[in-house]
Amino acid sequence: MSWLKRVEADEAGIVRLYAVALPAAEAKALTAHDVQQALNAPKLDTDFVEIFSVNDLEDIGLRGYMETGLGIASRNIDPYAERIVDVDGYVVVVLSKAFAGQVTSLAHKHPLRPIGAFKEAGAQTPTITLESDAAVTPPEVDDTGPEGKPKKKKSDAAISGMIATYALLTMFALVGLMIWIAG
Numbered sequence: 001m002s003w004l005k006r007v008e009a010d011e012a013g014i015v016r017l018y019a020v021a022l023p024a025a026e027a028k029a030l031t032a033h034d035v036q037q038a039l040n041a042p043k044l045d046t047d048f049v050e051i052f053s054v055n056d057l058e059d060i061g062l063r064g065y066m067e068t069g070l071g072i073a074s075r076n077i078d079p080y081a082e083r084i085v086d087v088d089g090y091v092v093v094v095l096s097k098a099f100a101g102q103v104t105s106l107a108h109k110h111p112l113r114p115i116g117a118f119k120e121a122g123a124q125t126p127t128i129t130l131e132s133d134a135a136v137t138p139p140e141v142d143d144t145g146p147e148g149k150p151k152k153k154k155s156d157a158a159i160s161g162m163i164a165t166y167a168l169l170t171m172f173a174l175v176g177l178m179i180w181i182a183g
Helices: 024-028 032-039 061-069 074-086 156-182
Strands: 014-020 049-053 090-095 112-119
Touching: 024 049, 024 090, 032 049, 032 090, 032 112, 061 074, 074 112
Parallel strands: none
Antiparallel strands: 014 090, 014 112, 049 090
């Protein structure tokens, strides 16, 4: 799959999954910087890189995490099911956003072993038919003045002048009230 080898500038919604080919003690010490070097990526945003043990997923398992945690459709995981089940130890998940929109050719150096690249499932929006009378298209608004000519919109200067006038009148009333109370 080309997603494993190349990142495009406009890429979004791709999840890359790698097994870590190291003993548990060494894999636990793996950092996002190590992942960056193993992928030969010039830049990698660590907020979008996860390194964890599959054993930490307990009952949900790696496949369940991919479906519910990462939003990958089950049909996209099925071709890789055997690889995913066989993973034991640490894995690395790299989201598209980790590459910050940069075109990148990926290398898969030790200790990363590619498992697959998966497309996140898009949100499903149900179609709802509205049956209320309020859901009909509103009638056209008549914005013509007398004699059928279109009404002239008020300029920003006119609106600013009206606001200033109201502010001055309010201040005049407050000052008058203060003088009356003091006096």
